[in-house]
Amino acid sequence: MPAQAHFESTYERAVQLEQILSNTVPELIKFVNAAEKERSQHIAGGSPFANGGGHTSLVDPLCGSRESLEKTLSSNGFLALNEEGAGAQGLQRLLDSLLRYSVNTSAPGFMDKLYAAPLPPGIAAELVLGVLNTNLHVFQVSPVLSLVEKHMTKAMAKIFGLNGPRSGGVSVQGGSASNMTSIVVARNTLFPETKVEGNGAVKGQLLLYTSAHGHYSIEKAAQALGFGSSSVIAVPVDECGRMLASELERLVVEAEHQGKVPFYVNATAGSTVLGSFDPFENIHKIAREHNLWFHVDAAWGGGFAFAAKPELKGQLRGVGLADSVATNPHKMLGVPVTCSFLLAKDLKQFKEANTLKAGYLFHDDDETAQSRDISNGASKNSDDETPGDDWNEPWDLADLTLQCGRRGDSLKFFFCWKYYGTSGYSTMVDVAYMNACHMSTLVDRESNLTPVLSKGRAPDCLQVCFYFTPAGQFVHELFTESGRINVQEGGVDQTTEKSQRARLGKLNSQVTSGIAKALIPRGFMIDFAPALEGQEDRGSFFRVVVNISTVRETVERLIQEVVTVGTSLVADLKTNAGPVGLQR
Numbered sequence: 001m002p003a004q005a006h007f008e009s010t011y012e013r014a015v016q017l018e019q020i021l022s023n024t025v026p027e028l029i030k031f032v033n034a035a036e037k038e039r040s041q042h043i044a045g046g047s048p049f050a051n052g053g054g055h056t057s058l059v060d061p062l063c064g065s066r067e068s069l070e071k072t073l074s075s076n077g078f079l080a081l082n083e084e085g086a087g088a089q090g091l092q093r094l095l096d097s098l099l100r101y102s103v104n105t106s107a108p109g110f111m112d113k114l115y116a117a118p119l120p121p122g123i124a125a126e127l128v129l130g131v132l133n134t135n136l137h138v139f140q141v142s143p144v145l146s147l148v149e150k151h152m153t154k155a156m157a158k159i160f161g162l163n164g165p166r167s168g169g170v171s172v173q174g175g176s177a178s179n180m181t182s183i184v185v186a187r188n189t190l191f192p193e194t195k196v197e198g199n200g201a202v203k204g205q206l207l208l209y210t211s212a213h214g215h216y217s218i219e220k221a222a223q224a225l226g227f228g229s230s231s232v233i234a235v236p237v238d239e240c241g242r243m244l245a246s247e248l249e250r251l252v253v254e255a256e257h258q259g260k261v262p263f264y265v266n267a268t269a270g271s272t273v274l275g276s277f278d279p280f281e282n283i284h285k286i287a288r289e290h291n292l293w294f295h296v297d298a299a300w301g302g303g304f305a306f307a308a309k310p311e312l313k314g315q316l317r318g319v320g321l322a323d324s325v326a327t328n329p330h331k332m333l334g335v336p337v338t339c340s341f342l343l344a345k346d347l348k349q350f351k352e353a354n355t356l357k358a359g360y361l362f363h364d365d366d367e368t369a370q371s372r373d374i375s376n377g378a379s380k381n382s383d384d385e386t387p388g389d390d391w392n393e394p395w396d397l398a399d400l401t402l403q404c405g406r407r408g409d410s411l412k413f414f415f416c417w418k419y420y421g422t423s424g425y426s427t428m429v430d431v432a433y434m435n436a437c438h439m440s441t442l443v444d445r446e447s448n449l450t451p452v453l454s455k456g457r458a459p460d461c462l463q464v465c466f467y468f469t470p471a472g473q474f475v476h477e478l479f480t481e482s483g484r485i486n487v488q489e490g491g492v493d494q495t496t497e498k499s500q501r502a503r504l505g506k507l508n509s510q511v512t513s514g515i516a517k518a519l520i521p522r523g524f525m526i527d528f529a530p531a532l533e534g535q536e537d538r539g540s541f542f543r544v545v546v547n548i549s550t551v552r553e554t555v556e557r558l559i560q561e562v563v564t565v566g567t568s569l570v571a572d573l574k575t576n577a578g579p580v581g582l583q584r
C-alpha cells in the first residue's frame with residue numbers, strides 16, 4: 001500500500017461504527033418507509049399506474065436488465081475495489097445504489113416467494129448479532145445465545161406437539177439444510193454402522209420417500225449424501241397436491257419385496273407451490289409399521305402452528321408424531337432470512353448421530369465422551385425414557401449438527417416473538433389467511449381468471465394459484481373447423497395430441513410469464529409455477545403468496561392489475577397472431 005493512501009485504522013471501531021450507522025440508519029428507514037407509503041396508497045385506493053405513471057418502491061426498472069444494471073454499477077464506481085479506502089462517505093454513496101436497485105421485499109407487491117417483509121424486531125436483532133459476532137459452536141463463547149436457541153427450539157418443538165422429555169432442536173442454515181440434516185440423523189440412528197462404513201454397510205438400496213410435490217432439497221440431499229436421486233421415490237399426490245398415503249404404503253411394500261430398504265419418509269406441511277398439507281397421521285402409521293424415520297418438512301406451512309383459527313392449526317394435525325420437523329421462521333413468520341430450525345422428538349438421537357471427537361473444539365467431561373462412542377446404537381422409540389443417567393443435556397450445540405461455526409439466527413425470531421407476543425403472531429397468521437381467502441374468492445369471481453384447483457375451494461395455505469383466461473378461455477387452445485377439441489377425449493391421435501399439448505402449454509406459459517414481467521414496473525412481483533401433471537396444455541400458472549404484512553386492498557389491486565396487463569398483452573398477441581389458433 002502506498003504510504004500516502006488513505007487508511008482507516010481498525011483501532012477506532014466504536015467511532016467508525018457510530019459514523020457508519022448514523023449515516024446508514026436514516027437511509028434504511030426511508031427505504032422501509034417508501035414501502036409503507038405504497039401500502040397506504042393501496043389502502044387509500046386510486047390507481048397510480050392507470051396512466052402509465054406512478055412510482056413503486058418495489059424495484060427500479062433498470063433491474064429488468066442485468067447488463068444495464070452491471071453497466072450502471074460499474075460506471076458509477078459502485079463495484080470498484082480501490083487501493084484507497086473510501087471511508088464512511090464512500091459507504092454512504094454505495095448505499096444509495098444498493099437500495100435503489102435492490103428489490104424491496106417490504107413493498108406490498110412483493111408476493112413472489114415464500115418470504116417477504118422482514119419484521120423490524122428481527123432487523124434489529126440482525127444488527128445485534130453483527131455486533132456480538134457470536135459463534136454458536138460451543139457454550140463457552142455463546143452462553144446467552146445458546147440458551148436462546150435451546151429455549152426457542154424447545155418452544156417450537158412443543159408448539160408442534162413434540163412433547164417428549166428430550167424434545168428440542170437446533171438452528172440450521174435453512175430449510176434445505178434442515179431436511180438434509182434430518183436424513184443424516186435418520187440414517188445414523190437406524191443404521192449406526194453407516195457412520196464409519198458408509199451407505200454400503202446396509203445390504204440393499206436405502207430408499208427415501210417424499211411426495212411428488214415435495215421440495216427438491218430432499219433429492220439434492222440424497223445426491224450429496226451418496227444415496228443418489230434414484231433412491232428418492234416420488235409418491236403420487238391427489239388432485240390437491242397431498243401425498244396419497246395408500247400409494248406410499250404400496251411403494252414401500254413393493255420395494256421391501258424387492259429387497260430394498262425404505263428408511264425415511266418426508267411429509268410436507270405447506271408445499272412450495274400449492275401449499276398442500278400431507279395426511280400426517282396416516283403417513284406416521286405407515287412409517288411406524290415399516291420402521292421408517294418420519295420427517296415433516298414444515299419449512300413453509302409450519303407458521304400455521306401459531307394460528308388461532310382451528311382449521312389452520314388443524315392442517316398440522318399429526319405433525320407431533322414426527323421424529324423430526326423442519327421449519328423456517330424466515331418464511332411465513334417474517335423473520336429476516338435466514339432462520340430455520342430442525343426440531344427433534346429426541347435430541348439424543350441428534351447428538352449420537354452427529355457427534356464426532358474434536359478435542360480442540362469440544363472439551364467434554366469423560367461421561368459425555370462415552371456417549372460419543374458410535375457403537376452406542378440409539379434406540380428409536382425413546383419417548384418413554386426419561387432424561388436421566390444416560391443423558392447429559394448437550395450445550396455445545398454444534399455437536400448436534402453438520403456445522404461447526406453457526407449463526408445465532410434464533411435471536412431474530414426471539415426478538416419478534418417477544419415484541420409481538422404469541423397472540424400477535426396468531427393474529428398475523430390468521431389475517432394473512434383471511435386475505436388469501438379473499439384473493440381466492442376474487443379469482444373465482446373474475447371472469448378472466450381461472451383457479452388452478454376447483455372454484456370455491458379455500459386455499460390450503462397462503463398461496464393463491466390461478467391462470468389468466470380471458471373470457472374464461474385459455475389464450476391458446478386447440479380448435480378445429482368444428483370447434484374446440486376436447487383433448488382428454490382423444491379427438492386427435494395420441495402422439496399428435498401430446499406434442500400439440502406441449503406446444504400449447506409453451507405458448508400459454510409465455511402468456512403467464514409475460515404478464516408476470518409486465519407487472520413488475522407496476523409494483524407487483526409474483527411468481528409462476530409449471531403446469532401440473534396432466535394439465536400440460538394449460539402451461540404455467542401464477543402463484544401469488546400472501547404474507548403477514550399483506551392488506552386486503554393489495555390483493556384487490558393485484559387482481560385488477562393482472563387483468564389489465566393480461567388483456568393488453570393478449571390484444572398485442574392478436575395483432576401478431578401466433579402459430580396456434582388464438583381465436584375461434
Ligand SMILES: *Cc1c(COP(=O)(O)O)cnc(C)c1O
Pocket residue numbers: 114173174175176177215217268270271272297298299300328340
Ligand atoms: C423453502 C422450502 C424449503 C427450503 O428452505 P430454504 O431455507 O430455502 O433452504 C424446503 N421445503 C419447503 C416446503 C420449502 O417451501
